[in-house]
Amino acid sequence: MIQSAIDLPVWAACLVAFFLLIGSGLALIGAIGFLRLPTFYERIHAPTLGTSWGVGGIVLASILYFSLSSSRLAVHEILIGIFVTVTTPVTLMLLARAALHRDRAERNGNVPERKREI
Amino acid sequence: MLPYPLLTLSLVLMWLLLNGFSFGHLLLGSFVAIFASWGMAALRPEKPRLRKWYLLPKLFWLVFVDVIRSNLAVALVILRGRPRGHTAGFLTMPLELQDRTALAILAVILTSVPGSAWLEYDASERHVLLHVLDLIDEETWVDMVKNRYEKLLMEIFE
Numbered sequence: 514m515i516q517s518a519i520d521l522p523v524w525a526a527c528l529v530a531f532f533l534l535i536g537s538g539l540a541l542i543g544a545i546g547f548l549r550l551p552t553f554y555e556r557i558h559a560p561t562l563g564t565s566w567g568v569g570g571i572v573l574a575s576i577l578y579f580s581l582s583s584s585r586l587a588v589h590e591i592l593i594g595i596f597v598t599v600t601t602p603v604t605l606m607l608l609a610r611a612a613l614h615r616d617r618a619e620r621n622g623n624v625p626e627r628k629r630e631i
Numbered sequence: 632m633l634p635y636p637l638l639t640l641s642l643v644l645m646w647l648l649l650n651g652f653s654f655g656h657l658l659l660g661s662f663v664a665i666f667a668s669w670g671m672a673a674l675r676p677e678k679p680r681l682r683k684w685y686l687l688p689k690l691f692w693l694v695f696v697d698v699i700r701s702n703l704a705v706a707l708v709i710l711r712g713r714p715r716g717h718t719a720g721f722l723t724m725p726l727e728l729q730d731r732t733a734l735a736i737l738a739v740i741l742t743s744v745p746g747s748a749w750l751e752y753d754a755s756e757r758h759v760l761l762h763v764l765d766l767i768d769e770e771t772w773v774d775m776v777k778n779r780y781e782k783l784l785m786e787i788f789e
Binding site: 559588605 | 648649702705710719742744745746748749751760764
């Protein structure tokens with residue numbers, strides 16, 4: 514049975530809020546970076562804030578909250594963390610290689626050339 | 632019977648985490664996991680060999696610490712701008728690592744550590760193209776990746 518958030522002890526509430534704020538704060542900073550950084554290859558780095566400790570912090574907060582408030586271990590959130598971590602590089606490489614291909618074909622910017630065509 | 636015991640075990644574990652533990656779900660999950668691992672066997676992927684599995688926690692710890700550190704660094708770069716003399720740039724790095732699983736793990740690590748992105752791996756030339764957000768000098772970076780991660784991954788997998 515899940516109790517309401519008011520019944521949570523203060524230290525637990527503080528801990529949950531701490532991780533939740535770290536996670537969502539990093540995700541927000543990542544989003545700001547996504548808006549502010551000048552080039553495509555720099556913008557690629559910003560969302561990884563959200564997919565590393567952004568997700569990590571929110572998952573930790575969720576594990577703590579639901580474990581404490583329903584007094585049984587709730588750890589299935591870890592799966593979210595694992596799958597986000599493992600799938601991010603796939604999208605990132607896809608986007609980055611598409612950008613590299615376009616920049617090389619159009620010869621704009623100082624993108625490193627491929628040493629040899631495969 | 633079980634071509635990929637580790638995969639089967641993690642699938643059962645995942646099933647139980649998602650559905651809650653009960654004897655019925657244990658049976659159903661094992662059933663699904665065994666069939667899934669047969670399906671995997673039909674694809675015949677290269678089987679990863681863990682040589683020194685006890686080094687894995689060390690690797691996880693290194694990554695954990697680095698992720699926290701570079702999260703802070705990238706957040707600062709975004710909020711304050713880059714310090715003078717630092718630029719973002721591409722980096723080509725030769726790799727000695729050849730095992731596919733180890734390369735995949737290295738790619739996941741370098742991507743999930745904010746501030747560096749794995750762009751392109753050339754299997755015949757055996758080098759990788761990285762993009763680094765806050766590049767001070769290339770040598771330090773290559774050194775860091777090679778000594779911190781590549782050496783450890785080679786010990787674990789090769």
